[in-house]
Amino acid sequence: MHLLISFSVCLLLAVTAVAQKPHPCKSPPLMVGRASVMYPKGQLFIYERFSYDAWGQRIRVRAQGVDHDHPFHEDVLMLFRERVMYEISYRNHTCKKRALKVRFQPSEIPQNATLQAQVIIGSSSRPGQGLLVNNWIGDIPEQQAKYSMTFTEFGCLPITSLYHTDQTGWILSSFFDLVVGIEDPQEFIPPKFCDKTKPVDEGDEVVTDFFEALLKKDDH
Amino acid sequence: MHLLISFSVCLLLAVTAVAQKPHPCKSPPLMVGRASVMYPKGQLFIYERFSYDAWGQRIRVRAQGVDHDHPFHEDVLMLFRERVMYEISYRNHTCKKRALKVRFQPSEIPQNATLQAQVIIGSSSRPGQGLLVNNWIGDIPEQQAKYSMTFTEFGCLPITSLYHTDQTGWILSSFFDLVVGIEDPQEFIPPKFCDKTKPVDEGDEVVTDFFEALLKKDDH
Numbered sequence: 297m298h299l300l301i302s303f304s305v306c307l308l309l310a311v312t313a314v315a316q317k318p319h320p321c322k323s324p325p326l327m328v329g330r331a332s333v334m335y336p337k338g339q340l341f342i343y344e345r346f347s348y349d350a351w352g353q354r355i356r357v358r359a360q361g362v363d364h365d366h367p368f369h370e371d372v373l374m375l376f377r378e379r380v381m382y383e384i385s386y387r388n389h390t391c392k393k394r395a396l397k398v399r400f401q402p403s404e405i406p407q408n409a410t411l412q413a414q415v416i417i418g419s420s421s422r423p424g425q426g427l428l429v430n431n432w433i434g435d436i437p438e439q440q441a442k443y444s445m446t447f448t449e450f451g452c453l454p455i456t457s458l459y460h461t462d463q464t465g466w467i468l469s470s471f472f473d474l475v476v477g478i479e480d481p482q483e484f485i486p487p488k489f490c491d492k493t494k495p496v497d498e499g500d501e502v503v504t505d506f507f508e509a510l511l512k513k514d515d516h
Numbered sequence: 517m518h519l520l521i522s523f524s525v526c527l528l529l530a531v532t533a534v535a536q537k538p539h540p541c542k543s544p545p546l547m548v549g550r551a552s553v554m555y556p557k558g559q560l561f562i563y564e565r566f567s568y569d570a571w572g573q574r575i576r577v578r579a580q581g582v583d584h585d586h587p588f589h590e591d592v593l594m595l596f597r598e599r600v601m602y603e604i605s606y607r608n609h610t611c612k613k614r615a616l617k618v619r620f621q622p623s624e625i626p627q628n629a630t631l632q633a634q635v636i637i638g639s640s641s642r643p644g645q646g647l648l649v650n651n652w653i654g655d656i657p658e659q660q661a662k663y664s665m666t667f668t669e670f671g672c673l674p675i676t677s678l679y680h681t682d683q684t685g686w687i688l689s690s691f692f693d694l695v696v697g698i699e700d701p702q703e704f705i706p707p708k709f710c711d712k713t714k715p716v717d718e719g720d721e722v723v724t725d726f727f728e729a730l731l732k733k734d735d736h
Contacts, residue, residue: 330635415550417637417675418647418668419694425671426694427638427647448638451645455637474639474646 318411318430321452323403325350329474337465339364347483353377353400354484373486376400382486391490403454405447409434414449429455451476538631538650541672543623545570549694557685559584567703573597573620574704593706596620602706611710623674625667629654634669649675671696 326349333342342361349355353376360369373382374396383392409432418426428449435442444458454471546569553562562581569575573596580589593602594616603612629652638646648669655662664678674691 327639329639415692416694417692418649418673419547419549419671419696421694421696422671424648425668425673428644429638448645451639451642453638453645472635472637474636474641476639476641 318414318449320405320407320409320432321447322405323348323350323447323452323454324476325402326478327403327453327474327476328479329471331469331471333361333470334468335464347478347480348403349478349484350400350402352484356483373484375484382490384487384490386487389489391486391492393490405430405432405445405452406434406436409445412444417455427455538634538669540625540627540629540652541667542625543568543570543667543672543674544696545622546698547623547673547694547696548699549691551689551691553581553690554688555684567698567700568623569698569704570620570622572704576703593704595704602710604707604710606707609709611706611712613710625650625652625665625672626654626656629665632664637675647675 328345328347331342331344331346333340333344335341340361340363342359344357344359344361346358347354347356355374355376357370357372357374359372360367362368371384371386373384375381376396376399379396381394381396383394385391412431412433414428414430416426416428420426420428429446430449431444431446433442433444439461441459441461443460444456446455446457447453448455453474454469456471457469459467459469548565548567551562551564551566553560553564555561560581560583562579564577564579564581566578567574567576575594575596577590577592577594579592580587582588591604591606593604595601596616596619599616601614601616603614605611632651632653634648634650636646636648640646640648649666650669651664651666653662653664659681661679661681663680664676666675666677667673668675673694674689676691677689679687679689
């Protein structure tokens, strides 16, 4: 009997230990938040507010930034399912429509990522003074890219993302002020004045790279 | 009577509002933790464990890093009150003593720093998924330096520090796994084999810069 109890306890501990090892995870499908993006090679710094809908595969980004010392402002709606991207200007009541030939990338840790470290940002000495996060690294062979991503242990929320290719150099994105849920679902509907926009011209207005779409680096 | 109550409530709200504005703060005097330091201009990357005693003005750092692709290991004890620094090697049982002619810099936000932003790393949507931090910026005219520091709102714990001079470029330090208190007070006492070390030679072994002491950038 004693042996059986000991064995059960050992088994329980083993199962708990397996369960406690961090696993690649997926962020909540609906989020709003802020992000800063540093892209030193492109001399680009962006500060943005975003709404993220992984169910509908829709992202709205309102960004302001500095590109080679030139400040800029962008308001972009990406509808990945419809394969369309809108560049919206409320001031000018104009809308630029581009074909979006790129797959939606959900906010997640890829299944083949390697756990680098679990750390506490801040301190675990008192409640409210620290945040448990996991750092994951990996490669994306088809893009010849390396990444390092830090997500919270609880909630799988993005904290930082480092992305590198020989072409782009390092791109550092930091996320903060995340709220789970969508504050305003209308964010994902193009404004009325976009209806008049001519259909997408397949010729010259094609976006084929996810980071290009987010960084708009060839536009400025 | 109603007027008096209303006035009291207003006063209370006003006092609370003043108290809730973030103020420059000082970290707990005793801390242990880990840090990573990136010093791109010096092509130096350091990962360290440290013990910090602001009361005794003592810091112990065990660092490993890469300097121009060369890996290195360092074990340094800085006693700022005694103005002495030890470079310790347990493997070789050797001790190098250097004069430390630099003021102790406590972990704190300077009184004249400017609050840049208060943000939540992660999310406030659920407990345990976010960390409230304040970002402060400022100048140190005598060092012709700029800094940007992020500390927790609760506990005043360091999260990141960016330090810049024209000479050094940007130095990025990130702190994590902080524990309030000292795990082993003996960390601040030089090991026995250091007793035999010759007294500090005032001639050539002088450290005059706090960051030089921490980064050891001219040694490798």
